[in-house]
Amino acid sequence: MARPSSGDVKELTVTFQPPLYLERRGWIFEILRREDVHTVLDVGCGEGELISCLCNPAPWLPPPPTSVLDSLANCAGNTADACDNFHIAAALPEVYLHPTKVIGLDIAPNDLKYAIEGTAPRNSIRWSPLEVNIWQGSLESINPEFIGIECIVSTEVIEHLPDETLRDFAPVLLGAYHPRLLLITTPSYTFNTRFLPPDVPSSARNGFPDPTGRTTRIFRHHDHKFEWTVEEFRQWCQIVAEDWGYDVDVSGVGKPVEKDEWGRDEELGYASQVAAFRRREGQPHEEHRCAKLLAASVLQRTENRPKHKLLATHQHIAHERTHQPQALDEIGICVVDKMVYYQDTVMRVGELWSEDAISEQCGGWLDVLIKAVDVHPDLQLCSSHTKTLSNWEIVLKGRVFKEKVLWQEQTLDMQHNNNSPSSVGSFEELVTPDDGDHKGFEGVIWHDDPLRKITHGDEVTEPSLAPHDLVGNWDSWKSTTGGWDDSNASDTFNSIGGWGS
Structure with a gap:
């Protein structure tokens, strides 16, 4: 044949x-x-x-020297500092x-x-x-x-x-x-x-x-x-x-x-x-x-x-408060205030760390936040060896808040249209990648839009006219196809029309 x-x-x-x-x-x-x-x-x-x-x-920042945590604990009148150090060591690594x-x-x-x-x-x-x-x-x-x-x-x-x-x-x-x-x-x-x-x-x-x-x-x-x-x-x-x-x-x-x-x-x-x-x-x-x-x-x-x-x-330039943590009791008060503000009795460590006021008071050290929570009488750290440190939970003791209704208008709209949250799909699922592409010297596909997508760390950002105004766009990472090109295009290899680098 x-x-x-x-x-x-x-x-x-x-x-x-x-x-x-x-x-x-x-x-x-x-x-x-x-x-x-x-x-x-x-x-x-x-x-x-x-x-x-x-x-x-x-x-x-990477973990501080033990002397830093010990000094902060002593200033707070707490010498039994081995407990939270053990907790931190037991967390899943987050490098x-x-x-x-x-x-x-x-x-x-x-x-x-x-x-x-x-x-x-x-x-x-x-x-x-x-x-x-x-x-x-x-x-x-x-x-x-x-x-x-x-x-x-x-x-x-x-x-x-x-x-x-x-x-x-x-x-x-x-x-x-x-x-x-x-x-x-x-x-x-x-x-x-x-x-x-x-x-x-x-x-x-x-x-x-x-x-x-x-x-x-x-x-x-x-x-x-x-x-x-x-x-x-x-x-x-x-x-x-x-x-x-x-x-x-x-x-x-x-x-x-x-x-x-x-x-x-x-x-x-x-x-x-x-x-x-x-x-x-x-x-x-x-x-x-x-x-x-x-x-x-x-x-x-x-x-x-x-x-x-x-x-x-x-x-x-590093933040001016880098390596300069405040007293543990001040950090603890700030954590309590934030949880009261959000009316949450349970928040993840990562959620609280995203608050600039808290991370700045800790001098950039997440371990200092853990120490502050550990010594504060109104806070409790719920640790787990199966979770990363940022996913551990902080509990505000002795407080009860009214149940919150989030996204009430959207919920009512979905009920009116007989749609449930699961049926309308996630934000990422609703995003359709752009199709207008051209290739550069290395076979890399870029979008023709002059405000082109540039990759930063674990996110893809849409640059504005000023590079420092970049805003994260996580959904651009949700590509289901590869091909040979360094692109975010969602086409298969055959439809790209060429051999990438």
């Missing part, structure tokens, strides 16, 4: 939940949190999607990043305009200071400002590099800059087979032929210089890791929602390949890297190349 021609073949539907770009970002942030990273360089940062996330302030320096580097000045806008200071309380630097330049040049950075991130970048730049990728990043961590993501060519039935030739795929002519492969993006198979990527990672004194863990992210009807899911693996390089510590490894750098003549090759240009520096 004749094999089908490319004109007879319809590509298979492949979607990701969460979207693939969020899975890659989630992998990066999980490592940054686990490793308690404070300084980050994003090479090939583009329009700044990742570094704008890093600029999102943590809701509270947030507290970066002190974030750097973005890219060669495209137009993209960097958005990176500058997206990393500008915003009108939200920040408990830790942060410096952001945006540089324009190539990976081929060495920037002394990047030497010794704690973590370098390179997401969907390496596949765009020509041979001469790829040759210096590892020597510059792992040799000259030698970060503690290097995190890389790149498309998996092995996975591309997932878009066609097994009896269809690879030439039937939508995409772009290898521009170098070295292979007959079809790539996902017109600017890709190569796409590695799983084995090719693993081999490259292991070679450069050994050359520059690093250990490397190679894996992947992105499994489709749909099951492959030919049972190829395990064989084809993940859509994106990921690699986490960890520096080997000790003087012998340091000397090895220095010797390797000199032997490779990297410094000589990069000496006459164009230098990086600093385009912008942002200073995110």
Whole structure:
């Protein structure tokens, strides 16, 4: 039986939940949190999607020294302070990043305009200071400002590099800059087979032929210089890791929602390949890297190349009350006042912390709020080892408030229309994503609206004309499809009409 021609073949539907770009970002942030990273360089940062996330302030500071809590307890006349310390230790961990320096580097000045806008200071309380630097330049040049950075991130970048730049990728990043961590993501060519039935030739795929002519492969993006198979990527990672004194863990992210009807899911693996390089510590490894750098003549090759240009520096200032908590009894009174104001006898810790007056009185330390509640006679902390600290409940003892009726008008309207709250759907379910899209250099889909969506931390914001007036828009994260592009579009891969980065 004749094999089908490319004109007879319809590509298979492949979607990701969460979207693939969020899975890659989630992998990066999980490592940054686990490793308690404070300084980050994003090479090939583009329009700044990742570094704008890093600029999102943590809701509270890391736990204070024990001496701070003990001093506050003593001032309050309470010396039995072990109880709430035990409670805090028993809570489910809630780990947030507290970066002190974030750097973005890219060669495209137009993209960097958005990176500058997206990393500008915003009108939200920040408990830790942060410096952001945006540089324009190539990976081929060495920037002394990047030497010794704690973590370098390179997401969907390496596949765009020509041979001469790829040759210096590892020597510059792992040799000259030698970060503690290097995190890389790149498309998996092995996975591309997932878009066609097994009896269809690879030439039937939508995409772009290898521009170098070295292979007959079809790539996902017109600017890709190569796409590695799983084995090719693993081999490259292991070679450069050994050359520059690093250990490397190679894996992947992105499994489709749909099951492959030919049972190829395990064989084809993940859509994106990921690699986490960890520096080997000790003087012998340091000397090895220095010797390797000199032997490779990297410094000589990069000496006459164009230098990086600093385009912008942002200073995110910490709140003036940071690390300056008030007396515990004053904080307790403030908590009681807020609960009386809201006529709530039970409130979650996170709800009360969202009140600026309370978080400011605590100097940014959530642990201080817990201590204040613990010593106040009218408050009781309901702890649970199955909940995070912010989801624990605070009870106002000895008070009874009238039952509150919330959203009375909406309730009456729903009764009039014979609708229940569950039947009308949630706010997120009622939101329809925009459809007008265009692609940038990296295959990233952006909305055509000049007030474009920019991602910050765990939210997507709609920027106003002033970057500091950004307002959160949680529903934009509720995407049900992935594709290959760093987009919020809700279309399937096939309807996007191209191969993203």
